[in-house]
Amino acid sequence: xxxxxxxxxxxxxxxxxxxxxxxxxxxxxxxxxxxxxxxxxxxxxxxxxxxxxxxxxxxxxxxxxxxxxxxxxxxxxxxxxxxxxxxxxxxxxxxxxxxxxxxxxxxxxxxxxxxxxxxxxxxxxxxxxxxxxxxxxxxxxxxxxxxxxxxxxxxxxxxxxxxxxxxxxxxxxxxxxxxxxxxxxxxxxxxxxxxxxxxxxxxxxx
Amino acid sequence: xxxxxxxxxxxxxxxxxxxxxxxxxxxxxxxxxxxxxxxxxxxxxxxxxxxxxxxxxxxxxxxxxxxxxxxxxxxxxxxxxxxxxxxxxxxxxxxxxxxxxxxxxxxxxxxxxxxxxxxxxxxxxxxxxxxxxxxxxxxxxxxxxxxxxxxxxxxxxxxxxxxxxxxxxxxxxxxxxxxxxxxxxxxxxxxxxxxxxxxxxxxxxx
Numbered sequence: 001x002x003x004x005x006x007x008x009x010x011x012x013x014x015x016x017x018x019x020x021x022x023x024x025x026x027x028x029x030x031x032x033x034x035x036x037x038x039x040x041x042x043x044x045x046x047x048x049x050x051x052x053x054x055x056x057x058x059x060x061x062x063x064x065x066x067x068x069x070x071x072x073x074x075x076x077x078x079x080x081x082x083x084x085x086x087x088x089x090x091x092x093x094x095x096x097x098x099x100x101x102x103x104x105x106x107x108x109x110x111x112x113x114x115x116x117x118x119x120x121x122x123x124x125x126x127x128x129x130x131x132x133x134x135x136x137x138x139x140x141x142x143x144x145x146x147x148x149x150x151x152x153x154x155x156x157x158x159x160x161x162x163x164x165x166x167x168x169x170x171x172x173x174x175x176x177x178x179x180x181x182x183x184x185x186x187x188x189x190x191x192x193x194x195x196x197x198x199x200x201x202x203x204x205x206x
Numbered sequence: 207x208x209x210x211x212x213x214x215x216x217x218x219x220x221x222x223x224x225x226x227x228x229x230x231x232x233x234x235x236x237x238x239x240x241x242x243x244x245x246x247x248x249x250x251x252x253x254x255x256x257x258x259x260x261x262x263x264x265x266x267x268x269x270x271x272x273x274x275x276x277x278x279x280x281x282x283x284x285x286x287x288x289x290x291x292x293x294x295x296x297x298x299x300x301x302x303x304x305x306x307x308x309x310x311x312x313x314x315x316x317x318x319x320x321x322x323x324x325x326x327x328x329x330x331x332x333x334x335x336x337x338x339x340x341x342x343x344x345x346x347x348x349x350x351x352x353x354x355x356x357x358x359x360x361x362x363x364x365x366x367x368x369x370x371x372x373x374x375x376x377x378x379x380x381x382x383x384x385x386x387x388x389x390x391x392x393x394x395x396x397x398x399x400x401x402x403x404x405x406x407x408x409x410x411x412x
Contacts, residue, residue, distance in 0.1 A: 002302060004264075004295065005272045011257040014250040018235050027296065029224050033258060034270070041258040044220040045251035051217040052239060052247040058210075064240075066211045089210065090233065096208060 062107040062124045064089050072096075072105060079103045081138040085128065085157065087111055087150075091143060103141070106131065111149040112156055120156055129160050139167040146173055268313040268330045270295050278302075278310060285309045287344040291334065291363065293317055293356075297349060309347070312337065317355040318362055326362055335366050345373040352379055378403075 003009035008030065015026035033041045057063065058070035065071070072078060072092075082103025086092055092105050108123045131137055140161070144150035158168055174192030175184050184192075209215035214236065221232035239247045263269065264276035271277070278284060278298075288309025292298055298311050314329045337343055346367070350356035364374055380398035381390050390398075 002299060004276050005270045007257045007261055007272060008270055010253040014253045019238050032225050033254060034261065038258055041254050045255045047216040047220045048247050049251045051213045052244050055213055064211045064214055066213060070210050093208060
């Protein structure tokens with residue numbers, strides 16, 4: 001693309017560095033900002049800058065937080081013996097939305113992925129093992145995506161916890177609530193049969 | 207969505223004000239920036255800020271430009287008697303890409319759209335009429351989108367130029383090059399038959 005303005009070209013280039021945003025979309029977004037009051041661009045830029053420079057991560061669970069210990073970790077009502085291991089803050093938000101979970105979290109910051117050059121040392125696994133050694137935690141719930149990378153990460157952490165008196169569990173895989181059996185893929189359906197639960201147990205969940 | 211950080215919430219909110227970007231996408235983009243080096247966020251924010259504060263519009267054609275008169279208008283090789291009327295800079299870029307046009311442009315900055323509250327006074331139509339009155343321009347080519355708003359804008363400008371000795375034309379509507387007839391919509395196909403051109407003329411275009 002040939003731009004009539006260097007300023008425009010720079011802005012479009014930087015915008016197109018965001019994931020899923022190509023040059024055309026970037027141009028559309030930047031032209032939109034040009035049509036809006038100047039304050040909107042200032043608010044956007046300043047919020048991004050202050051987020052990037054002032055953001056903190058909870059020293060206990062590594063979740064994004066404005067203070068040293070996040071709201072969830074600081075809440076005395078949460079069960080400290082239960083820790084749910086997730087990839088990032090989006091998973092924390094998703095689980096919090098269910099209102100079903102009253103334990104704490106441990107945010108890994110990613111999954112082990114040799115393809116993307118992410119090894120165990122890039123994640124907060126060391127701090128997870130330390131947490132386990134302190135003895136306060138009774139159970140780790142692995143709630144990573146059901147992908148090769150997720151499974152690898154689960155297994156790596158499981159191995160690291162070897163020898164410690166700690167339970168590990170993984171969230172149930174099965175047919176989603178409201179889904180029809182005939183459209184489920186065979187792996188999921190197979191797992192949901194293998195991991196069937198007593199019918200009385202399923203009644204309690206509702 | 208419930209955020210664990212006010213900084214994150216602000217950044218996501220501002221990002222989601224961009225067109226076509228919802229809260230979830232905004233969160234994904236913001237988390238991406240958090241994982242990248244701090245410099246990337248700074249470059250993005252600064253390029254947007256400087257674009258918004260330093261941007262100029264060409265005083266002749268109203269296109270986005272870093273200088274008072276844009277490259278196209280300042281080019282002595284372009285034909286000053288021919289002016290192509292377009293909506294915004296994207297259309298200028300698209301037409302420039304064809305390398306078929308050697309005249310100047312007039313960027314309206316939008317289309318007349320009562321639904322969006324855009325009237326003729328919000329566009330650069332006044333300056334277009336002034337340009338016409340000066341007598342240098344022999345032909346205006348209307349190259350707006352083929353929509354209700356585009357047609358209304360064309361007609362409004364046409365009426366404004368009434369009484370002036372100036373030709374007006376509109377870009378040809380028809381079957382796109384490479385398209386198959388059977389998939390064309392009937393309005394386009396109908397127009398392409400009504401506006402047929404001599405076969406010898408079509409040979410010259412290639």
